[in-house]
Amino acid sequence: MGSASALGAHIILGFGLLEALSPAIVSATTDIDPQTAVKSNLLFLVEIQKTDNSGAEIRSCTGALISPLDVITAGDCVDVANASNVNVLTGALLGQGSRVVHAAQTVMRHPKYVIVNGAANVNFNFDVSLVRLKEALVLGTQASTIALTSPGARAAVGANITVAGFGIYDWGEDDNGKPRLKQGQIMNSVVCGNQMLANITPEEFCVSNPPDNGNSGCPAFIGNVLYGIMSWGSTVFVDVAEPEINTFISMNIKV
Numbered sequence: 387m388g389s390a391s392a393l394g395a396h397i398i399l400g401f402g403l404l405e406a407l408s409p410a411i412v413s414a415t416t417d418i419d420p421q422t423a424v425k426s427n428l429l430f431l432v433e434i435q436k437t438d439n440s441g442a443e444i445r446s447c448t449g450a451l452i453s454p455l456d457v458i459t460a461g462d463c464v465d466v467a468n469a470s471n472v473n474v475l476t477g478a479l480l481g482q483g484s485r486v487v488h489a490a491q492t493v494m495r496h497p498k499y500v501i502v503n504g505a506a507n508v509n510f511n512f513d514v515s516l517v518r519l520k521e522a523l524v525l526g527t528q529a530s531t532i533a534l535t536s537p538g539a540r541a542a543v544g545a546n547i548t549v550a551g552f553g554i555y556d557w558g559e560d561d562n563g564k565p566r567l568k569q570g571q572i573m574n575s576v577v578c579g580n581q582m583l584a585n586i587t588p589e590e591f592c593v594s595n596p597p598d599n600g601n602s603g604c605p606a607f608i609g610n611v612l613y614g615i616m617s618w619g620s621t622v623f624v625d626v627a628e629p630e631i632n633t634f635i636s637m638n639i640k641v
């Protein structure tokens with residue numbers, strides 16, 4: 387009898403675990419058409435192009451314009467040694483023909499950026515970088531900005547958050563990918579860490595999503611506030627409210 391009830395408890399625990407590991411997907415992935423892009427203030431979404439010294443593209447990422455001069459993206463998406471190898475493309479949400487290439491003046495990666503080998507994954511800490519453009523963008527029909535969350539303001543576990551970006555598969559080397567959007571929910575970090583077999587740091591949060599949630603640097607936002615950018619795996623986002631990252635932004639960028 388004792389062993390039967392222990393087995394029962396185990397099964398119940400098993401169900402609880404399964405539910406916890408399968409949080410609701412809040413919305414299906416949808417393409418962003420130009421009308422939606424304008425109506426929903428999504429023109430802050432930009433493509434980041436990393437090229438080699440011959441000008442050939444070697445990486446494509448998504449970024450978010452946080453001022454007419456500054457773009458936030460993932461750490462690995464930029465060439466910190468040579469800003470000439472980084473371009474920012476606005477207008478892609480309005481159609482491929484509307485893309486305008488903007489040259490980077492400087493690129494900075496978070497000074498604590500590091501790649502960590504986890505149990506089953508390679509993950510990244512402080513996976514964020516800033517690109518300052520040579521010339522300020524004219525905001526309006528081609529580009530807009532998104533606000534950064536204030537220091538310490540975290541989206542709650544269970545909150546619905548929008549994720550959008552180009553190149554819809556996990557490491558996203560899919561340049562010219564269609565811009566797409568979906569909503570997921572912020573997950574408990576311990577539950578997420580168990581699922582990802584990795585330690586989710588305080589600077590990271592997880593969004594429940596199937597793996598087609600865009601490429602590195604994809605913004606995760608609620609309304610017009612940016613909470614994070616996609617870092618690694620297919621669900622883990624760098625939290626831009628983490629004080630180190632905010633300090634980094636305000637000290638170095640003076641937005």
Ligand SMILES: *[C@@H]1O[C@H](CO)[C@@H](O)[C@H](O)[C@H]1NC(C)=O
Binds near residue numbers: 470
């Ligand atoms: C920087 O990149 C540009 C073009 O992408 C290239 O012409 C130049 O040689 C590079 N500079 C260095 C120091 O690698």
Ligand SMILES: *[C@@H]1O[C@H](CO)[C@@H](O)[C@H](O)[C@H]1NC(C)=O
Binds near residue numbers: 544546
């Ligand atoms: C998240 O979105 C779903 C679907 O739109 C809705 O039913 C749910 O109430 C929302 N949850 C929160 C916490 O806002």
